[in-house]
């Protein structure tokens with residue numbers, strides 16, 4: 001049976017890997033929507049290659065260039081946030097959510113409302129609005145499948161298991177670009193230095209988030225939301241080789257580890273083929289050649305983001321939206337050269353301190369309340385950044 005698929009954020013790192021897998025089996029899929037940002041030429045060539053029904057750019061001022069690039073192709077074009085949501089409403093059997101940041105939430109929700117299978121790479125939507133995503137999926141009968149490598153690994157480790165038997169979940173972290181740098185050098189680290197990952201080839205934002213471990217912080221929260229596992233049972237461990245992606249510990253003491261090459265096409269392909277498995281074009285590991293796998297405790301002083309994630313999980317409610325938004329603005333500030341590498345965690349800490357008295361944990365999670373908390377946290381973060389910049 002031909003499956004209808006849509007790829008949100010198709011021009012990004014996860015998006016391109018998804019396109020690669022879909023392209024390998026053209027007879028199996030019909031592509032409905034593909035979306036991107038300012039990279040109009042790439043979006044247009046992807047849409048042509050996969051014969052998409054519609055191509056959507058997130059930015060209104062990119063509509064004309066996209067129209068031009070696709071003229072004569074018969075592919076519809078559209079632009080803007082509302083167009084992204086409209087594209088997410090178009091019936092599809094499988095939808096990849098791979099927009100980066102909180103912008104992925106509205107189309108992700110629309111996709112869930114139509115009762116589809118949502119392959120979720122956009123961890124920010126679970127962190128900011130986990131309860132809303134889950135209730136929307138429950139109401140429509142939609143299913144959310146994890147695409148983050150650690151969460152795909154946990155998901156695979158739970159097949160056939162009873163969640164009540166799970167004692168702990170351990171997700172691994174590479175430690176990012178600066179894992180071996182002396183602490184005193186970190187303050188001067190540049191965006192270019194932070195944008196190169198030792199093991200994974202990913203978008204710039206998540207790569208820098210790996211160096212600060214904001215990515216792992218988001219993933220701890222994502223684990224809590226996705227699997228409904230209490231925070232005290234979730235751990236992160238540094239594993240520089242990035243070959244073990246996660247481990248699930250059961251009450252009989254067994255630890256089931258998921259081992260594989262650092263290639264996102266595994267997790268994407270698992271979600272695409274689920275509940276079956278199919279051949280995937282990823283490297284087969286030669287364990288004898290690898291020789292050894294190492295693990296160590298993450299250094300709390302080096303990675304304050306991990307403790308901040310614990311606060312988010314304890315607080316609940318809108319704390320995730322505030323944390324993620326403050327993080328996104330701090331990251332913008334670092335990329336733009338306005339604050340230093342270590343300032344990112346301090347900016348987030350300041351925003352948490354300012355907003356933690358506002359009853360975040362008690363608030364209801366609606367798209368409106370999440371977007372309001374997100375906006376307020378961005379404003380607060382900008383104010384903190386402006387002061388630090390001087």
Ligand code: NAD
Pocket residue numbers: 008009010011012013014015035036037038039058097098099100101103104121122123124147148149200201202203204205206264
């Ligand atoms: P990327 O920056 O490479 O691509 C992001 C995509 O989102 C692009 O298509 C871009 O055009 C689009 N986009 C950017 N801003 C947008 C906006 N405001 N509105 C609509 N579209 C917008 O990012 P990525 O590395 O592919 O990551 C995508 C998501 O997947 C993120 O949530 C990330 O945390 C998650 N993820 C990525 C990886 C990875 O290996 N890259 C691994 C695990 C999880």
Ligand code: MG
Pocket residue numbers: 148149150219
């Ligand atoms: Mg991950």
